[in-house]
Amino acid sequence: MSQRDQNISRWLEECDSDSEDQRDVPEIPNEDCSDVEDVPVDHVIDSECQSDSDIDVNELNEDVNNLPVDDDDLPVDNDASSDDDVPLARYRNYFGKNRFRWSSQAPVSRSRTLQHNIVCQPPELKRNFRYALNRNTVPIDIWQLFFTDDMLEVIVKHTNEKIRKIRPNYRIQTCIQDLDVVELKAFIAQMAQEEIYRCTMSKNRFETLLNCLRFDDASTRDERRSTDKAAPISELFDKLIQNCKEVCSIGSYTCIDEMLVGFRGRCSFEMYITKKPNKYGLKIMGLTDAKNGYLADGYLYLGKDSDSQGLPVEYQRLNKPTQAVLRLISSIEGTHRNVTVDNWFTSVELMNILKQKQLTLVGTLKKNKREVPPQFLPSRHREVGSSIFGFTSDATLVSYVPKHNKAVLVLSSMHHAPTIDPQKQKPEMITFYNSTKGGVDTLDQKCAIYSTSRRTQRWPMVVFYRMLDVSAANAYIISSMNQSQKKVFRLNFMKRLAEDLIEPHLRRRVNQFGLQRELQNAIRRVLKIDEQPSTSSAGSSDKLESRKTCSTCDPKKKRKTFHLCFQCKNPICVECSQKMCVDCREKL
Structure with missing residues (x-):
């Protein structure tokens, strides 16, 4: 065989090997070019309150990898259709530990402003x-x-x-x-x-x-303390809160948080919060306007069962933070306002209940919640400033990396698009939360100043x-x-x-009998009234007459004078009176 024939046969063998290798490699779905409609989501809600301990990321990844494969996540066979425009793959989904599904693609917006973002009542008296x-x-x-x-x-x-x-x-x-x-x-x-x-x-x-x-x-x-621990002042406190509700209508964005009023003493519901300046005190749960801090509703926290006071029976089994929010939002139900809370309150359970009451929720989410996918947790491989979005039909979850090996989770039922703030280079959900989270803190600061x-x-x-x-x-x-x-x-x-x-x-x-003249003149100065002129024969109320003995007592006793009588201006001693002599008192 000639040299030319050997080169051709070698080239054919290389082509055959390349085609075999290509057939062995599975196709990778291209999620950027997918046009398939959003996959229906099977929501799974955890009713138990999670602890503050961190989750083992490796264990969480292992649990997710062992989950059964969903047909929607498999690649689509291109040979099954002759149309070249058919998408290569469906949306990619993120799964929480309890199989809660988040889509990587935002739902298609069909209106300029969603109905649940239109507030029905403006802020005014x-x-x-x-x-x-x-x-x-x-x-x-x-x-x-x-x-x-x-x-x-x-x-x-x-x-x-x-x-x-x-x-x-x-x-x-x-x-x-x-x-x-x-x-x-x-x-x-x-x-x-x-x-x-x-x-x-x-x-x-x-x-x-x-x-x-x-x-x-x-x-x-x-008798009242058997059912109300705050009986010594609860009646007055409830009247103040009722007046706050009736006087003013708060704005579109509200905030729910706790205030710790400093106190160290004997009280059965005294709290200790390590992140507060006072640390020990009485906790007041409050609903305020997110912008100006106007207190619209609140109650004294009296223990673990006080959050559910006044709520229907079906809410008694909910988490305590959820019960606290539901107790405070009774005055704004059905107004499409937004409620901003911190990670102690935020949960998917609360978001769904607020949606039924025509309210939206924005809040930070704890990393140990079972609905959080492992991809959203802190990792050293994620770049600083990067964000991951997860969507459902009525909520959005974002994981933002502010620092290396850190992550901030924010859940929102108000935002439905992966929008980035062009000025701060952060997700819009993060900047919105930062601007509305300080309503109760603003009121607390005003009360402290x-x-x-x-x-x-x-x-x-x-x-x-x-x-x-x-x-x-x-x-x-x-x-x-x-x-x-x-x-x-x-x-x-x-x-x-x-x-x-x-x-x-x-x-x-100012006209009270027996009041010192100097104090009367001070009151007149406060009220901006002309001062009363002195009627003393010596021309001054502070200067005694030339007489050095008391004008009332027996001259033989030679009692030294103390000051002038308030009425007759004669010198008197301590034994007679400290303000008025005996003669003037008898005349009265």
Whole structure:
């Protein structure tokens, strides 16, 4: 055989071997060119609450690999059809540990704006309270929408009961008199405005009211405590929350989270949260506007069974975080608003229930949830800034890598496309969550900056202080909606509110009999009233006359004078009186 024939035979053998190797290699589905409709998803929901421990990624991958193969994931035989336009493969699917299926392709959008993203009610004052905002509105008018006179009357009633009970223990009765609404408002303002302490009331009177302040009927408290651990203040707290619901309608985006009010004392439902600044305290669950922090609903956390209070029987078997959300959203059901929560609340179970109530959910998801595919978990092989999306017919899951070997999971029933924010180079779901997650934190920060709280060992007083702070914060938010007035800083608003609360009491006290002239003049300066001129014969109330002995006592005793009489301005000694001489007292 010639050299040419040998080369041809060798070339034919190489061609035959290449064709055999090509037949042995299976076809790889091309998911980028697939036009097949979305595969129906069989949702599997885990009803048990997952722990915070991490999942073994290798074990999770092994469990997924051992799952039965789905026909939708197999390559399509191209020989079965003569049409060249038939897609090579169906969508690729991600599976969670419980076989929950996520598609890698977003569902086809058939409308510009989905129905569940259209809010039915705008943020504004409700119709019955729109009269509160006009050109003549003052801070106290708005504040009394939340802390009504009826609530103050309840405090006055039960505080006087305590005062009358301890009155026999006091020798001097001036600081143990009954309380009224005017003085209670001044007492509240005094806790917020310390500049006018002395003009408002004496130190002993302030401490007495602070110790005697009560918010419920003590005679029935033990009976009510059997069903309500927060019986000493629950009635007043519920009235405040009801007023918050009725006054204002919050915006399109809401936030649910907890507030920890610092407290160290004897309380059966005291909490410890390591990530909070105070760490120990009373937990208040709240629903707020995601933008301005307006508190729309809330309740005191009293233990593991308090989240389900007031819920239907069918919700009693749900997870505790789900029950907490369902208890707070009763006032916004059917409005298509969005609820942003953190990873303690977020679950597929909650997302499906909120969808039935015409609400959407956006929240971070724990990595140990059984619906999370192993591909979405942290891995050292994933690039920083990369994202993986998983879709169902009504939800989207994204896994974003902010740092090496880290991953952030966000679940949303509001977003349905793999959109990336062009400015921050992050998924739009991540940026939306960051912009709406701080509603409750905003309110907590406002209450901490300008606070009325005092150190106390009585936990009802801790809740009362937080109620005052929340009512003032909500009042300022509503005041900012007033277009007919110039916007003011929150500090100036708080000062004006304190002045409006304290002014009626000061006008009553300035004419009080026996009040020192210097204190009267100080009150007049606060009220911007002309000071009362001195009637002393010496021309000055601070300077004694030339006489060095008491004008009332026997001259033989030669008692040294202490100050001038309040009425006749004659020098008197300590033995006669500290404010008025004996002659003037007898005339009265």
